[in-house]
Amino acid sequence: MTESDTEVKAVTEKKTKERQFKGLSLTERKQQRREKLIEAGIEAYGTHGFFSVTVKDICNEAKLTERYFYESFKKSENLFQTIFLQLIDQLQQNVMQAIMQASADPKKMIEAGLNALLTTLKNNPRMARIIYVDAMLVQELHNQATIHETMSRFDRMIQAFVMLMMPHINRSESEISFVSTGLNGYVTQIAIRWVMSGFKQSKEEVLSSCSIVFLALLESFSENSSAAKM
CATH class of the missing domain: 1.10.10.60 (Homeodomain-like)
Structure with a gap:
């Protein structure tokens, strides 16, 4: 042998x-x-x-x-962090999948992405509570920069989304990055309020509230792009 x-x-x-x-x-x-x-x-x-x-x-x-x-x-915080990251991955995948399956119309893409986010949260209240309530209060997730890194991931996802909607946008990458951070913060705060209220408001009302800023951005950027071509 x-x-x-x-x-x-x-x-x-x-x-x-x-x-x-x-x-x-x-x-x-x-x-x-x-x-x-x-x-x-x-x-x-x-x-x-x-x-x-x-x-x-x-x-x-x-x-x-x-x-x-x-x-x-090692401790409860480690399990919670593992769960948080797993649920975040699931949520982000649902949103990205919905966007990619939507039509090329930017408005349809906005609606599809936000609807996927809100539907996932409402259909999974445990996930919603862990991500948008408890995670914000668990200090270890802040100490290890888990929350910061997660928010940055969504910033980058929104930035990619903006570029996908408007591939010829006449804006610097850094400006789009800042705008994406603002959009992420806006949706996050609405989601936190909605989850903490026990989904009191209808999903349609929350979807409309989230869409307003995205649609305003789309209109503003489109107008500026058209003006720049003149």
Whole structure:
């Protein structure tokens, strides 16, 4: 038997030894427990709020012992951060997908993107609470610049959106970047108010409120571009 054959045999034997419970290896079982904790965290944090939930609450929800919690996370804040980033990815993907599937009409793109954002939040109130209420209050997310980086991601998404709507816009990149930050802040504050009210206002009313600034920007930039060509 060659050295290579010996190594392959050793790896195979190791994997075989790992598969001891329901056909899953130790690594796979650990990942499964981690996913259960994340699901439990979304349920608990999204229902009761981060500051009302303990590690024990999470473990009870996941039907795991606290030993398994600390196998994957050092503390509650680490689990919350993991959940926050996962939900942000989901929200951003929903918005971008809606925009890309919309017609080339800028107004339709604006409506599609904002509608996807608001629909996702209303259909997932736990997600909405975690992103737009608790995340703003968890100091560790600010200390680690998680909130800042997340806002910057949405700034860049909006900037790309503006460029997609108006590829020939006669504005500097830095100006568009500042405008995108402003648009992000505007929508974020409306979303926070809507979520904290328990979605009291209709989605249509909130959508209209969010769209106003985007449409005004579109009109303003279009007029300036037309004037520049004259």
